[in-house]
Structures are given as structure tokens and as C-alpha cells.
Amino acid sequence: MKQVHRRWSAVLLAATLVAACGGDDSGSSDASGSPSPTGVESSIPADAPQRIVSLSPSHTEMLFAIGAGEQVVAVDSLSTYPTETEAVLTDLSAFEPNVEAISAYEPDLVVISDDSSGISGQLAAIGIDTWIGLAPTTLDEVYEQIAELGVRVGRVEGAEALVADMSSSIDEIVSGAPALDEPLTYYHELDDTYFSVTSNTFIGSLYSMLGLRNIADATEGDTDYPQLSAEFIVTQDPDLIFLADTKCCGVSADTVAARPGWEGLTAVTNGNVIEMDDDIASRWGPRVVDYLRAIADAVAGVVG
């Protein structure tokens, strides 16, 4: 993690750039999908990694969005976005990484989001560098990671452009959000046993940016991922219900309405049970812009 400090200069650089170009884009987040948002094809440093293995879906999205896609030789089994990853999709596991399997791709850099299994030490022992981007808690940390990653893989300009694009889109969404006298309340559902998130989490911070109030904050427990009781959710009667369990657990607005005792909820009767994309909700890649926009649209639907 010593590398982190050395990269601060890059972060600051990116941040100044963000401030300078704020609001230059029309707000489209297609940066998330396209491999090189601003057509950056400038030469990358000769010592930049050419054989990157990414074991983190969030960072895979970042790598492709900053134009480093062609340097990626393998991604883990869950890195399914953007569609370009198909060519390099492997069976490698992000949760149970196997050094031998990784080394078979002869990487010069391995990108991970979690080193709890000690994989970086094992990789170092066979001379392979590792870059770790831990799960962030704020949007600024996401920008920092993109900038850091850009420096590490020799795509500084691509990273700067992506950060600038994301932050201007996000500024636009936030400033365009209606001011509410009474903050709307919401419940973010992680699975069908009512696990949720508090505002301390990264995903929770996105809702806070739009002035929403999280019913799960009442738990005040030591976990940011509490399992709420159904009685509590129903009694709180949140204005909005966001389903981040549409893929994992097949939950939909219809199945929520069919839950006993839930049929009379404000969000259900007003059609404000919003089906989100589980993948985006659990990652912190460029598509957080899309997620934030989906929240803003839902809010606009309530205020309507």
C-alpha cells in the first residue's frame, strides 16, 4: 500500500482537472461503456503493464473505461461488463484466487479489490505486481482510485477524462434533483431476507447525495449491512423501495407487492418500488453515474 502515497500527486492532479472542466459534458454517462471516452490513444509509458489480470469487476469496468482494455488479458468470472470483457472472461475467482491459475496468464499486473486471502504476497513471491483498490465509502475515493489506476497502467489522460466526465454528470444530476421540504425515505433491499445498507456504505452515500433518508440508519448497530425486520420496514412505510436483489433473488415490484402485509405500503401503491441492477449496486465503477441517475429518476417520479 506504500504505492498509494506516491500516487497522491496524480489524485490531486485529477481533482484539479475535475474542478476545471466541471460541467463541460452534456451529462451522458456513456463513458462507462466505451473503452476510450475521449479518444485517448496517446502513447502509454513503455514500462506500463501490458498483461493485466483483473480480479475485481469494479476495476475491470474502470480499466476498460480509461482505455486500458487492450492491456487486459484476463478478468475474473464476474467481470461481465463492458461487453468487451467477453474476449478475456475466465473462470478465475475473485473470492478464492488461485496463484497458479493467475500466473498461467503471465500477468505483469494483477488488480484486486480485496487482499484478505493474502494473494498479493503469493504473487509477489513469484515476481508479479499487485494493485489493490479496496471498496470505497465515498465518491471521492472512487475518483482517487480511477486516477491511481490510470497512473499505474499508464492511462493518466483516460483516467482524468473519465473522472471529469463522471463528476460533471454527477454534479448535473445532483443539481437537477428537486429540493424537497420533507426528505423522502427509502429502503435499499440487498436480498429477500431484508438485508439492507446504511448511509455509511458507498451505495448509501449515493442516496444521501440526493437528499434521501435511509430507514436502515435507525439500526445504529455495528454493521453497515443490517438485516431489517419486516415489521420495521412496513411500519416505516418508506416512500421509495430500491431492489438491488432483482438478479440474485428474482425479486421484482410484483413479488414485493405480493408479500403479506406489504400490499398497503406507500411505495407499493404508488408504484415506487424500483428495480435496480444488482451488479451496478454492488460495484463502484463508472456506472455509479447510471445508478445515481436511476435514483434521481425515481425521486422525480415521486415528486412528479
Next chain:
Amino acid sequence: MTAPVPAPTATVSRRSWWLVIATALLALAFLFGAMIGPAGPAWWRVPLELLDRLPFVSVDSGASKLQSTVLWQIRMPRVVLAGIVGAMLSLAGASFQGVFRNPLVDPYLLGVAAGAGLGATVVIVVNRASTQSWPVDPLPLAAFVGGLVAVLLTYLVGAAFGASKASATLVLAGVAVTSLATAIQTFMLQKNSEVVRQVYSWILGRLSTATWDDVRLVAPYVIVSGGVLLAHRRLLDVLRIGEDEAQSLGAPVDRIRLTVVVAATLGTSAVVSVSGLIGFVGIMVPHLIRFLAGASYRRLLPLSVLLGAAFLILADVPGRILSDPAETPIGVVTAFIGAPFFIVVLRSRQGATR
């Protein structure tokens, strides 16, 4: 002529005395469970709400419509399901302990838990999203079938190799099948680590999402299984003297064992399929009753039903309010309350016999 007469009368009255106490405890536990929760009507309104539901009784409890919904659609099915699950697990545990003549046996002995866990894992891995529109939720179904198949396998293995010491072989076969199913489950989780949390939350127990549908789903199995087990309580008493001895007295030991295992497995699989794996109830409650009311199965089995239900209903209450408005998994609570309580009882009993 006068001597033998008082004895049966005393036995009968003593047994019914225990039953009355246990029934009263269950009623209190039910009421308490219905009154306590993170939301819903004020606790003192709940008895009024319950009275209001009785035929020919109309009481205004003063609870709002929302509070009434919380009570009847969310809390009551949970309390009732906890009761059913607790009753079934402790009855099955007591019966298993009787038929295997082993005090350390629990209802999961022959592989029900591991089989059900494997079944649930398969459905979750295969992706529940695509199965959500099915007319029957495949998750409890797979858990139920998984539990039954595991025990069937155990029985076939046990029967194939153990003619003489049938019970011991069966227990060992259960250990083997449990390990096998657990290994397959672990392998599947390793290959699909993204579903670990879902499987984990299934294993920890799912009383928190109980509905009346769950109650309707398990009730028939539990009634049949419970009826068969209770009908065998006298035969289990005969078995207490030993398998060979019981055989020589004319008791059909093999048939009793098969019937009890089938009935207990059916009931256990059914409750596990909706509640997940709730430990400790099946082993602790029967032992507690043995300490308090003696080891006769004629008393033990009915009391296991009543007190098992009462125990799990009460154990679920801290789960609801301990970290209000968040949940504490029921499996954690049963062991956390159960283990120290068990030790205290064990200790006081040792003191008494010394």
C-alpha cells in the same frame, strides 16, 4: 387389595399435571411472542386484538390498520411457525434419542440438515431469479427433497452393511452422508462464491420472513409426522431396555426404528425447508424435560411438543428486539440462550443426585 390402586391414579394425575403446566407455558410463550416486536401495536393491545379474532367476540383494540397488519401478517405467522418448528425439532430429537438409545443424537443426525442445505444451495446456485415465476417456490422443495434423499441414502448404506449392530451402523452412515453432502455443498459454494451470503442466510434460519403460506406448507407434514411419533411413545419406552431385550420381548425393533426414522425425517425435512437450520432445540429441549419430568417417553414426547414450541417462540423474541430494528439470527439466539441454561440445569441435577 388396597395397595395397587393408588399407584396408577398417582401416575396419571402426575402426568397430566406436567401437561397442564407445559400447556400453560406454551400459552404464555405464545402471548409473549405475539406482544413483543420492533413495531406493531402497543403490547397491551395485542391480547385485545387476539380476543377480537375469537368467534362471537368483538373488542376494539384501538390498534391502527397498519399495526393490525403488522401483527397478523408479519408477526403472527412468525410466532406460529416458530412454535411448529420448535415442536417438530424437539419431538424428532427426542424420538431419535429413543430409537438410537443415544443422548447425543439430534434430529439432524442422519443427514437431514446437510441434505437440505445441499438442496437449497443447488437452487440458489442454479439462480433463483429464473425460478421465481414458478408456481411452487423451488427453494423449500429442494431443501425438503434434499433432506429426504440424504436420509434415504444413509438408510440404504446402513442397511447394506449393518445387520447385527443396525443402530450404530446407521449413525455412522449418517456421519458419512453428512460429510459427503457438506463436501458437495462446499464445492458448489467455492465455484459460485457470489451466492455465499444467500446460502449463509438460509442456513442461519429464516423465521424473519415467515408467512402464513410457510405455515400452511409445513403443517400437514408436521401433523402426520407428529401423530406417528406420539403413537410410538410406548414402544420407545420398551426400547429403553435395549434392542436385543426388546426384541426378545416381542417388540418389532426394526419396524419401530424404520417408522420413527421415516416420520421424524419427514417432519424435520419439512420444517428445515422453511426455517433453515436451527440448532440446539432438538437436543436441548428433550434433555431438559428428562431432567425435570423423568425419562419415560410417554411423558417426554408430548412435553417435547409443548415445550419445544414454547422454547423456540421465546428464543425468537430476542432475535426480533435485541438489535431492533435489525434482526439477530434465530440459530445464534437458540445456542446463546440455550447453552448456558443447559449447563445450569446439568449442574443443578448433578448436585441433586450427589
